[in-house]
Amino acid sequence: MKLSIRTIVRILLALLLGTAAFGLFNNIFGVIGRPLLAGATQVVDTGETLRFVIVAPQYDHPYWEQVRRGAVAMGAKVGVHVDFYGPRRASIDEQAQLLDQATMAQVDGIITQGVHDPQIDQAIDKAVNRGIPVITVDTDSPGPRLAYVGSDNYTAGQRAAQDLLKRLTGPAVIGIIRGNLGPEQADDRVRGFRDALADVPDVRIAAVETSDLTRTAAGQQALKIRQEHPDVNVFYGTTALDAVGVVQSLTTEGMEGRLMVIGWDDVGEAAELAGRGFIDSVVHQVPEEMGSRAVTLMEAYLRRDLRPQPINFLPVQLRGGVEAK
Template sequence: MKLSKWIGMSAFLTFCAVSVIFLTLLGQDLFKIESASDKTESTYQYHFVLIPEELDNEYWQLVQKGAADAADVHHVYLEYLGPKQADVDDHLKTIDMAIAGHVDGIMTQGLDAKKYKPLFQKAREKGIDVVTVDTDAEGSKRQVYVGTDNYYSGFIAGQALIADTKGEQYVGIVTGRLDAIHQKLRVKGFRDAVSAEKRIHIAGIEESAITKSGASGAAYKLLNDHAKLTAFYGTSALDGAGIIQAIAQYRSTTDFYVLAFDTLPDTIQALDDGTIDAVVVQHPYEMGYQAVASLVRLQKGEKEEPLQYTGTSVIRRGDLPLQQTDRKQGVQP
């Protein structure tokens, strides 16, 4: 009897300890937001939060840089919070935490409209403005979308493949997330663009989980599964680097055509080296800058255009070096 009581007491104490640790960690994050809200009252005009799907992603760090520059101009206290690695549940929890912290505005992705709609509605009911960046949540209560027209970006990628290749092509698609709407649109646009070309075939599609190692594994699987493969299309920022890594490891004699997304340093270096043939260019800095500026205007009661597309194009080796526009602080792109 004493032994069972001791076991029961140990289990209870363990549960209490775990609960205290969890609440302490949660409290630290909530305190960060709440203390920041206090700070905005005395130092800043507004308190905004940028919540990416993955904090350490190079693409999102460029979005954050644009947002930070705009925040400096508009006297905004800006936080950059989110999962360390892509995780939809953690992403949703961070948005909910920002709502609980009574921030003035939220910038984030609408990765799955069904899951994000209730949170966006909750934010609006509390008077918090919501701008989606990079990935929209159509039909939700978000006020503005700032980012790429993802269907169009996929379509021009398909047009690039048609223009740059001859003869039969068997394409392996590596996509960041199979369930993410922006990735789906990039794939759909691509498929629609090449659908009328009988010489171009989609051999297969694999998920990279928006990591370089995941992209390499996905490309290697496509190489193993499809002997006729001649081309690759990567739809997220790290896919291009992962694809060329897999090609190098596979040691095939085929000269693969590789079409990648985003102008990250490794991708541009590969384009210059000739291991990547074309890159779809987005403008993450401008997305971040415009998202903050849009939230500021919403806070002032101004009417905003709900769809604010940033530019998209395809570049090839001949377009290098890229021109880096020197933007003076305070000048909106």
């Protein structure tokens, strides 16, 4: 086909016209037509949604992360918005402050760890006085709280001690690293453990130290115990991070696996170390279940006025290292 210059010029002009039209089309539909803040506006109308706040002793903690997951999942099912608060570093002061803020913000329900500490108790008292129900999880702190959801820590401590005795072939000198922030006397996990071993000969508890819920501190405390009591051959950590810290401390000296380690909670790293045999046995709890159960009880209480049992124990298993996943 022969293309005259005229035809070519016309085609070119048509193409240019098309370009111009495309640019303008883009302007209209691509630039000014699209909203600047896509899906932006969130209406502040909570309607029927209840709002619960979990105040954890620490924000980044694998165990509490599971509590949160269970609570949020259950909340989504029953129409409850669950927020998760916690100090960046474990601190009684900050935890109490967060509890106070939740109270000031007039949330519908508070889920927290019952620490035997006057500040926390006071904060819980204040919340309950303002008409906000409080459920304690993981650790109870008897008082005006609505209910406790969690393990029977005293019994579980006893079972950990019994498990230790089963594994022992000789005398044992025990170092305890505990993660809970309250006083030792109120720590059921230590109490149960200690009571179970009280009358056993050749088994003694050399030292009890607090880890402040960080694995570094736990490791340092384990080191300190071993320096002060070189004959320690068993460690007992009462939270997931404690056992992990102990094993890490042992690893720096190449002692991992040579000492007996008994821990709580096969979550995160703890599960892995248990699997490799560096943690000999763990007390297996169900943190997700704690979260979801707490939400369920609170929701039933607020919406249907069903007052829960004050104590709701959840099952605990003692898992030997290798069998724990």
